[in-house]
Amino acid sequence: DTAVSQTPKYLVTQMGNDKSIKCEQNLGHDTMYWYKQDSKKFLKIMFSYNNKELIINETVPNRFSPKSPDKAHLNLHINSLELGDSAVYFCASSHGKGRKAFFGQGTRLTVV
Amino acid sequence: SQQGEEDPQALSIQEGENATMNCSYKTSINNLQWYRQNSGRGLVHLILIRSNEREKHSGRLRVTLDTSKKSSSLLITASRAADTASYFCATDETDFGNEKLTFGTGTRLTIIP
Secondary structure, eight states, rough: OOOOOEEEEEEETTTTTEEEEEEEEOOOOSEEEEEEEETTTTTEEEEETTTTTTEEEOOOOTTEEEEEEEEEEEEEEESOGGGGGGGEEEEESSSSSOOEEEEOOOOOOEEE | OOOEEEEEEEEEEESSSEEEEEOOOOEEEEEEEEEOOOTOOOOEEEEEEETSSEEEEETEEEEEEEHHHHEEEEESSOOOOOOOEEEEEEEESSSTOOOOOOBOEEEEEEEOO
């Protein structure tokens, strides 16, 4: 019944590794997002997809590559992980611009 | 600087008291939303107020919006221990095609039983 689910919930990895976070929504939404929440709890948009098309890329390093195989999925792949990538990453979805967003539980990424 | 900034950053009150949080933003908006985040969890939508609305209620929540001052407030009445969480405002800016919500810095609310 989970509306927006992302896996894994926790991810601990070494610098330089490549990792992926998966996100799926069963709400029938057209728009999906990735947000990054830093240690000060500040939430910043990273990417926005609408109908599998990239709408927003907010000055994110190109080590981060989102992929949307279909409207219900938006995965995030990160290459060459750095210490500064440690954060909680949230996937979210909505019916579109300005509509309320539904968030996943978050993936706590720790780079050591 | 950030689009939305909440004030105060942290608030502790006794159970049963009312809690008021404020949010200021910088650009023109279509609507403003409030979200709650419990520790270690995702954000949950609480309420949405449109730019042509001044006040909205939902249960124990009351939200006001003053577009002339670019500010909003969230009032939680008769607070409960379960209200302990961080609260964020988020704005939907009027920039066409800007498919995102811009979040504020959050207010950490602690309800003391």
